[in-house]
Amino acid sequence: MPEGDTVYRTALLQNRALAGSVLTGFEVRMPQFSTVDLTGETVVEVASVGKHLFHRFSGGLSLHTHLKMEGAWRTVAPGARWPRPAFQARAVLSAADVVAIGFELGVTELVATVDEESVVGHLGPDLLAPEASTRPGPHAWDPEEALRRLRAEPEQTVFGAILDQRNLAGIGNVYANELCFVRGLLPTRPIGEVADLPALVALARRMLRANRDRFTRSTTGDLRPGRRSWVYGRTGQPCRRCGTTLLGGELGRREGEERVVTWCPVCQS
Structure with missing residues (x-):
């Protein structure tokens, strides 16, 4: 699933292409919206909230989309x-x-x-949103609110807690794996046992912001193929720090929500 930086x-890109344009055609290929025609309206803006997209129109409607696994706008x-x-x-x-x-x-x-809050009101602070102090809003970046939400379920695993969009909007599987490694945290460690939780939250924001304006994502700082991640997608390969074989499995908040997880048994504890 695309992560917050991709969305x-x-x-x-959608905003650059469409904002201020008058629609000459409009089609939503879903039965319940197939008769809606916004031709003649102006595209006010296109914005993201976490992993959600909103195309906002002058008549007061927004097209809400989520890419999920296969989706893309072109x-x-x-x-x-x-x-x-x-x-x-679609x-x-x-x-x-x-x-x-x-598409899809x-x-x-x-x-x-x-x-719009009816569909994104459950989300936590958006890691890529402006600071709440400069642009207040329901999903503005507020590290204290993010910490409050993460601490509300101290028994939850670090991996599950930072993947939960109700805590931090925008993190997906890639960043959850990479954040745990860089901070030296075993993915199964309870979030309540993380001593320096503010540092984890600050790192999450830095990682996403570092990648939001480029097509090639890297969490290592190296853009060369095969060198862009610390652990994600590298199960069975040597750790880039200590050389130990990386372990892998599946982990999630609850049954049915498992995601692929990779970790170093030496560098993470």
């Missing part, structure tokens, strides 16, 4: 060939000089812009 970048020139098959399209927004297509979106729905 942030998607919103940025833009093409009018009349140009689409990068994916048409049957995968939403098509046309303007005079651009067409934006949402996990969530596609229209909501009133003023009611």
Whole structure:
């Protein structure tokens, strides 16, 4: 599933392409919204909240989408060939000089812009949002609120707690693995036993911000192929720090929510 930095970048690119444009065509290929036509309205902005996307329109509606595992938004020139098959399209927004297509979106729905909190109100502070002190809002970055939420379930594993979007909006499996390694934390350690939780939260924000404006994600600082992650996707390979064989398995908040996890038995405790 795309992580918060990918969704942030998607919103940025969509906003650059569409903001201020008048729609010449509008189609949501979902039965309950198939008759809605916003042609003639202006795209006010495209923004992300955690892993959620909102295309906001002048008439007061927002197109809420979530990429889930396979989803993607792409833009093409009018009349140009689409990068994916048409049957995968869930939403098509046309303007005079651009067409934006949402392919295989996990969530596609229209909501009133003023009611966006009905679908994202459960999320914690957005790691890529502006500081609450500079731009207040329900998902503005507030480290103290993030810490309060993480500490509310002290028995939860570190891995599960930082993956929970109700605590920190934007972290996915890649960052959960990498954060645990860099901070030297065994993924199964209870979050309540983490001595320097503020440092973990601060690192999460730095990692996502470092990657939000580039297509090649790296948590090691090295952009070369095969050198971009510490542990994610490297089960059975040697630890980059100590050379010990990395272990792997599955871990989640509860049954059915397991994610692939990799760790170093020496560097993490």
